[in-house]
Amino acid sequence: MRRSADYLAQGGGVVAWLRNHGLVIVNLVLFVGFLTGMTFAGWQVSNDDALDHGDPTQTVGAYLASGDYWEAVSENWESEFLQMASYIAFTIFLFQTGSSESKPIGTPAPQDEDPRRHRTDPKAPWPVRRGGWVLVLYENSMLILFAVLFVAAFVTHLISGAAAYSEEQLRHGLPGVTPLEYLGTSQFWFESFQNWQSEFMVVALLAGAAVYLRQRGSSESKPVHVPHAETGA
Incomplete structure (x- = not known):
């Protein structure tokens, strides 16, 4: 053993x-x-x-x-990528007192340190040692990734949703729509908003619950013994 x-x-x-x-x-x-x-x-x-x-x-x-399948898949992926992109962006400059989901308030956070100070560190990732525009992209790469994925899912939802909506319209003897026309329908925004609202509700609940509730062993929780008012990990 x-x-x-x-x-x-x-x-x-x-x-x-x-x-x-x-x-x-x-x-x-x-x-x-x-x-x-x-x-x-x-x-x-x-x-x-x-x-x-x-x-x-x-x-x-x-x-x-079919449009039905990709509309169902992409509208869910779209909301997830929007949630993560927004969360990454919001946690740069927004805070929540007492939450492990927030950076510390009023004290320097490791995430804010300028990576250019570590350019000569042999163990630093290659973009840090390379510097320049490569580093600019790298230090924002997580937000860029989820923003690109959100746009891709949004466009997929728009195209596949238009196909599914047009098929349903034709069943009832009505004309189909283009993706641009579908963007102006209440159906498209109903599909989007019904998912978006739940994503931001969960984020707000997680950030707020992390102030007072704990889960021993989880990186999403503060240590169990830490006071409620202590912010950040």
Whole structure:
């Protein structure tokens, strides 16, 4: 047992690799599992709806290529990416007294330190040592990533939603719409707002609950013994 513990502590082997990357791995596995479940459940719902209207059913492949499928997927991804992009941006300059989700108030935070002071550090990431525009992109890369993903999901939602909306319109003998026309419909904004509101509600709840509530062992919580008024990790 002692040998096994020492081996894991040194970071060797597949087990140690899985342990060291468990947070990402488990969430990716759950993502794939739930996306697969959503796909097959949505396919069944789509075929049930087709039968109710006297239309032919479709294969899984056809459903995966449909506007209905990508509208359902992208409108959820859109709200998640918006939440994360906003949260990253807000936590740069907004604070919440007593919350572990906030930087300390009135004292320097490690996140604010100028990386240019570490340009000669041999262990610093390459963009830090490179400097210039490369470093400018790198020091804002997390926000850039989620902003780009939000825009991509938003556009996908717009295009696929227009296709699904047009298909429903045609069923009722009405004209379809272009993505630009769909942008002006209440249906598009209903789909967006119903997801956006829940994302920001959860963020507000997390930031507020972190002031008074604790979870021992979680990086999202302050240490259990820390006073409520203490802000930041």
